[in-house]
Amino acid sequence: MLREAWWIGPVEVPTRVVLAPMAGVSVQAFRRQGRRYGAGLVCSEMVSCAGIEHRNERTLGYLRVAGDEHPLAIQIFGSEPHAMAEAARMVEAAGADVVDMNFGCPVRKVTKTGAGACLLEDAALACRITEAVAAAVGVPVTVKMRRGVENGSRACLELGPRLVEAGAAALTLHPRSANQMYTGVADHSLTRELVELVDVPVIASGDIVSRQKAIDVLELTGAAAVMVGRGAQGNPWTIREIVDGDGAQPTREEVAAELILFVRETVRELGEHRASGFLKKFYGWYLGHGRFPKPFKQELVQLHSTEDVVTRLLAAAPGAAELVERLEAELPDPDDEILLEGMPISIYGGG
Numbered sequence: 001m002l003r004e005a006w007w008i009g010p011v012e013v014p015t016r017v018v019l020a021p022m023a024g025v026s027v028q029a030f031r032r033q034g035r036r037y038g039a040g041l042v043c044s045e046m047v048s049c050a051g052i053e054h055r056n057e058r059t060l061g062y063l064r065v066a067g068d069e070h071p072l073a074i075q076i077f078g079s080e081p082h083a084m085a086e087a088a089r090m091v092e093a094a095g096a097d098v099v100d101m102n103f104g105c106p107v108r109k110v111t112k113t114g115a116g117a118c119l120l121e122d123a124a125l126a127c128r129i130t131e132a133v134a135a136a137v138g139v140p141v142t143v144k145m146r147r148g149v150e151n152g153s154r155a156c157l158e159l160g161p162r163l164v165e166a167g168a169a170a171l172t173l174h175p176r177s178a179n180q181m182y183t184g185v186a187d188h189s190l191t192r193e194l195v196e197l198v199d200v201p202v203i204a205s206g207d208i209v210s211r212q213k214a215i216d217v218l219e220l221t222g223a224a225a226v227m228v229g230r231g232a233q234g235n236p237w238t239i240r241e242i243v244d245g246d247g248a249q250p251t252r253e254e255v256a257a258e259l260i261l262f263v264r265e266t267v268r269e270l271g272e273h274r275a276s277g278f279l280k281k282f283y284g285w286y287l288g289h290g291r292f293p294k295p296f297k298q299e300l301v302q303l304h305s306t307e308d309v310v311t312r313l314l315a316a317a318p319g320a321a322e323l324v325e326r327l328e329a330e331l332p333d334p335d336d337e338i339l340l341e342g343m344p345i346s347i348y349g350g351g
């Protein structure tokens with residue numbers, strides 16, 4: 001059943017696993033890898049609508065879409081309906097199949113602007129934003145929520161149906177409160193209640209780390225799909241296990257090859273300077289799980305350039321070279337990238 005297709009409006013999603021939007025994680029390499037391992041839909045990290053409005057270079061870099069990412073949701077956040085609608089138009093022009101809106105981010109930098117989880121407590125504004133965005137674009141518009149701001153809140157159950165009325169074509173629920181951040185557990189009994197209240201697909205997010213957990217949550221909630229976040233960090237094999245039941249642990253060569261490809265693609269997207277800092281957390285994620293000895297990870301983190309990291313990985317797992325070559329040969333032609341306002345989006349990617 002996890003390999004079954006489902007729909008968000010007219011967009012067909014080929015499997016019931018969605019790769020979560022994660023700030024500081026969901027770069028293009030992460031999304032493409034998610035697709036290769038069986039995620040039916042991948043998401044960008046949240047992109048500031050103010051950044052899009054002001055044509056901030058780094059923000060526009062988040063709107064790069066590769067040919068092998070589809071279907072792809074790009075997530076935007078903001079609190080002003082008109083600016084959100086304008087941002088959604090840019091996101092659609094950049095090639096997103098779905099515009100997702102973040103009504104759940106608990107981070108102060110976002111909530112102090114009235115965006116993210118704040119909108120769970122301002123239903124009128126949340127609906128005005130949803131209406132404006134749905135009217136602005138031809139692609140489906142979806143919303144990702146937490147359960148509410150305060151612990152125990154059930155705000156999402158009041159808000160969800162109103163968002164659907166306002167034009168949301170699907171809802172994702174991460175049933176923790178904003179105050180909880182990532183503590184405690186995701187209470188998917190709330191997801192089940194939401195599913196009963198709306199006639200659009202609901203995606204269940206939170207603590208999905210195995211096929212068994214995915215099946216349990218789908219059965220409990222009646223959700224259309226599950227979303228996988230932290231479980232897929234440095235671990236695309238989790239997605240394969242969830243989608244196909246193939247729980248084979250990767251060999252060292254496979255781990256090194258995926259990491260090398262990830263490093264190279266991320267350097268291409270962010271430039272060496274940004275990528276080398278950004279990538280450090282991924283070394284632990286990939287090399288953990290008993291795959292490589294701990295000191296090896298510490299060694300990688302201390303290396304000065306990503307080229308040195310690749311060299312060191314190839315020395316530790318020489319068989320990875322051939323695997324990387326094979327993976328790189330399958331990547332789509334960069335000429336397939338979409339032009340945004342006459343400019344290739346990729347020019348914004350570096351630096």
Ligand SMILES: Cc1cc2nc3c(=O)[nH]c(=O)nc-3n(C[C@H](O)[C@H](O)[C@H](O)COP(=O)(O)O)c2cc1C
Pocket residue numbers: 020021022023024025045046075102104105144174205206207208227228229230231
């Ligand atoms: C590092 C990190 C960054 C995240 N960034 C976003 C984001 O940009 N937008 C969003 O809607 N959710 C974000 N989330 C929440 C995840 O999408 C997901 O709902 C949450 O992690 C629960 O799923 P999990 O238990 O599978 O990780 C983030 C989570 C993490 C751990």
